[in-house]
Amino acid sequence: KNQVEQSPQSLIILEGKNCTLQCNYTVSPFSNLRWYKQDTGRGPVSLTIMTFSENTKSNGRYTATLDADTKQSSLHITASQLSDSASYICVVRDQTGANNLFFGTGTRLTVIP
């Protein structure tokens, strides 16, 4: 069964600190993995996309890693800001003709001053 699991479910950190969010998946065949940021009451916005051959990709203070062998990904946020408070969703696309998307349940990050 194709699944995407994220941890932790929620996280509270102090402004300026770093944090790492985890994503484990069983989706097969694998096409790509995206991390999205979803602010409350808004649609998801893509942060990074990684294909099978990519191990690390950065977008400003966001750095995503992918281990396709263990089917794990992480999103590292450095020097957190209050505006980073949001839900972070890991989404995996399969490589079937339907190009299905499988969504994780997200990690709710709260950055406090």
Next chain:
Amino acid sequence: GAVVSQHPSRVICKSGTSVKIECRSLDFQATTMFWYRQFPKQSLMLMATSNEGSKATYEQGVEKDKFLINHASLTLSTLTVTSAHPEDSSFYICSARDHRHVGSGSSSYNEQFFGPGTRLTVL
């Protein structure tokens, strides 16, 4: 990046009425659009896949007669919640797939872009 808009962003209606939500791809053509529903503290759940010019494909458990989808053009899909009830209150998000061909130079080939969502509250 590609832009997808939704209208309205927020709607409150009485039980029993119908509500129409529009989803537009603003700078690309989308032969396929998707409709999702999201309850509080939960992830997005796919409701249906909408293909331009053909009938939508609904996920198991989603009533096609209650959630009417029309994808009349390459840039517009609509979701109509008919005879809305309080349990239909949710956050509805659409996404559009960019079907530009390989070799066009576009980095958005075949990716989905999400709209900002519509908050529906049924009283």
